[in-house]
Amino acid sequence: MKDSGDQNGQAPIIFDSHCHLDDRAFANDLDQVITRAKTAGVKAMMTVGIDPESCRRNVQLAETCPGLYASVGIHPHDARHCSNKILDELAELSKHSKVKAWGEIGLDFNRMYSPRPDQEKWFICQLETAIGLGLPMIFHERDTQGRLYEILSGCWNSNSRGVVHCFSGSRQDLERYLAMGLYIGVTGIITIKQRGRQLRKLVKLIPLERLLIETDAPYLTPTPERNKHRRNEPAFVARVLEKLSQVLELPPGEIAAATWQNTCRLYNI
């Protein structure tokens, strides 16, 4: 998809590279949520699968909505329910023209909703599946002390593409991901006073051509919306853009244009 940004003084055109529109938080007003996103300049969105049902629902949504794309994958929280049969079904579903990525997959040693051996087993299986299908991958990492990187570097090849979404790691993690050619997704955490402090320092190390912006809606509502709304939604990705513009000292239109192009390049749109 070509064309983005600040031409003719219009509001920047934004890609929300990661959200969960199938979530039940949007069950009653999804049409309005999408309309508000478009009004805010969010012309494209990636709605990300976490379990078989969410994958099917996201593909259905993407089918009916221009500018909406879907991914399929099993989240590390749900790894204990994964099976080869499920991966076969998702591989089939991934052939749909609106499916542009495999994910979100990875490891989460913070919540431990699935035991570590299950998380690692199904992460590796899904990596192999996605690489086999030639799909870009969406990675979720939390508190793995370098384990995600270790596994990734074992199967990564020069054709592999992916994003570490909602980046929350250390400087060393960031440098390793960048060296592998990964994109880095920045959420509304960057707008939060305490929690975003480290991220505001590290984003300066991300080359502009590797940066993505995302809401991870309905989670992680950015400031100042968090004072009024508990639920995050794609329209609020504009707050991530504004904060990045302050931190990086670049015009919002320039960041919107770069992240739009990066997202389209990653997802092959």
Ligand SMILES: [Zn+2]
């Ligand atoms: Zn995630």
Ligand SMILES: [Zn+2]
């Ligand atoms: Zn997510």
